[in-house]
Amino acid sequence: MGLHVVEHPLVKHKLGLLRSVDTPTNVFRAISKEITRFLMYEVTRDFPLNKKVEKGWAGPVEVDYISGKMATIVPILRAGLGLMEGALDMVPGCKISVVGLYRDEETLEPVEYYVKLAKDISSRVAIILDPMLATGGSLIAAIELLKRNKVKKIYSLNLVCAPEGVQRVLEKFPDVEIYTAALDAGLNEQGYILPGLGDAGDRLFGTK
Numbered sequence: 001m002g003l004h005v006v007e008h009p010l011v012k013h014k015l016g017l018l019r020s021v022d023t024p025t026n027v028f029r030a031i032s033k034e035i036t037r038f039l040m041y042e043v044t045r046d047f048p049l050n051k052k053v054e055k056g057w058a059g060p061v062e063v064d065y066i067s068g069k070m071a072t073i074v075p076i077l078r079a080g081l082g083l084m085e086g087a088l089d090m091v092p093g094c095k096i097s098v099v100g101l102y103r104d105e106e107t108l109e110p111v112e113y114y115v116k117l118a119k120d121i122s123s124r125v126a127i128i129l130d131p132m133l134a135t136g137g138s139l140i141a142a143i144e145l146l147k148r149n150k151v152k153k154i155y156s157l158n159l160v161c162a163p164e165g166v167q168r169v170l171e172k173f174p175d176v177e178i179y180t181a182a183l184d185a186g187l188n189e190q191g192y193i194l195p196g197l198g199d200a201g202d203r204l205f206g207t208k
């Protein structure tokens, strides 16, 4: 399927709040977390279920449970940390694999500076967390890292995407599933998404 734009009135409304330049840091953080919960609800739709029998109040009852190892969530530092709590609200048992990447301001190429993956990552599916998918360079670097570590299946959860980045990622990795609240118009000359959110890291961390 590739790209999944989550078309839900609550998601659209909340994204509108994020777009406003007047939204303060504390509200930006809270809304990012809320949207992440909605996107996680969609990402996890694919998760396989098994059946088991529980002792219910009126006797044995067949129930569903999610089978296999829990996913690992992969926040991309720094801005991806702003989505971590919302993701964990939905899948509290997840292991966390951290990938530190920053985008060089001149070249727009990703620079890796920290990696700490879950030990048994090859038997897990990975859900990458990053508010922005712009040129796609950072997401491609994260996917390449996860594939080198033999992750079973890769999802990417991004609040806002640029079409240029989505196309680049899916041309290279058609097996990756991207879940987003919005596919925006495009990139400006500095590689920022328009209309976008501005610098999501700065808005989440209050650094501008």
Ligand SMILES: O=P(O)(O)OC[C@H]1O[C@H](OP(=O)(O)OP(=O)(O)O)[C@H](O)[C@@H]1O
Pocket (backbone or CB within 6 Å): 076, 077, 078, 079, 080, 101, 102, 103, 104, 108, 110, 130, 131, 132, 133, 134, 135, 136, 137, 138, 139, 165, 191, 200, 201, 202
């Ligand atoms: O698709 P790309 O063109 O690679 O751009 C997207 C990346 O840029 C931002 O991170 P940034 O480099 O600003 O780092 P930060 O999270 O530390 O602010 C964003 O959070 C993505 O990781």
Ligand SMILES: O=c1cc[nH]c(=O)[nH]1
Pocket (backbone or CB within 6 Å): 132, 134, 191, 192, 193, 194, 196, 197, 198, 199, 200, 201
């Ligand atoms: O629009 C953009 C692009 C990259 N990183 C951001 O934080 N915002």
Ligand SMILES: [Mg+2]
Pocket (backbone or CB within 6 Å): 079, 199, 200, 201, 202
């Ligand atoms: Mg940033």
